[in-house]
Amino acid sequence: MTQDLAPTRLADQLERAFQGGAWHGPALMELLAGVDGAMAQWRPGPAGHSIAEIVGHLRYWMEDARRQILGGPGSPGEPGADWGASEPDTEAAWQALGAALEEAHCGLRTAVQQLEEGALDEARPGSDTTIRGLLLGTLQHNAYHAGQIALLRKQAEAARGSRP
Known part of the structure; x- marks a missing residue:
């Protein structure tokens, strides 16, 4: 097993993508800094998601990942x-x-930090995907939606600027 995929490294990657220091660009909380309630509710169109909806969606899946790491169902x-x-x-x-x-992020990070290294390769209850796969998928999911938030924020700021 490589050190890059040990629980402490995965917890660090979760933290960097959430708080800052991620190589891919601004972390989630960096993107949300300064977003007010009105901007959080702004939509690019009737079928588009708002920043607030994406934040709720991310919270849901972080809580779900934590629950699975602790041995609960998905x-x-x-x-x-x-x-x-x-x-x-x-x-x-x-x-x-x-x-x-x-709170969901902190709970997930704490659960990852407490994992034994061997637990990463265990299958999740009711799934053939491992805990490691769940965590790598969570990192990818968070980065994907952080990119959406970055774009939505730019669009919302531009729309605000065009109002009289």
């Missing part, structure tokens, strides 16, 4: 459950959603 697989109602209608609700995202 998400129930109900269609759309991961895109639940995450449209904060007040600034306080948006701040609470951001805090819930941070």
Whole structure:
């Protein structure tokens, strides 16, 4: 097993992609810094997701990954459950959603740090994917949606700038 994929390294990669220091560009929290409730709710069109919806979606999957690492079942697989109602209608609700995202990230990172190295290659309950595969997928998922947030933020800022 290589040191690059040990639990401590995976936890570090989760932290870098979330807080900062990721090689791919701004981390998730760097992208969310300065986003207010109005910007979080902005949509590029009727079928597009808002930043707030993406934040809720990320929170859902981080909590799911943590639950699986701790030996619990994965998400129930109900269609759309991961895109639940995450449209904060007040600034306080948006701040609470951001805090819930941070809490989900911290819980996941802590669960990863506590893993024994051998546990990474264990299959998840009800799946043939390993814990390592789950974590690598989570890193990819977070980076993908961070890119979406970066684009949405630019579009929302441009739309704000074009208002009289």
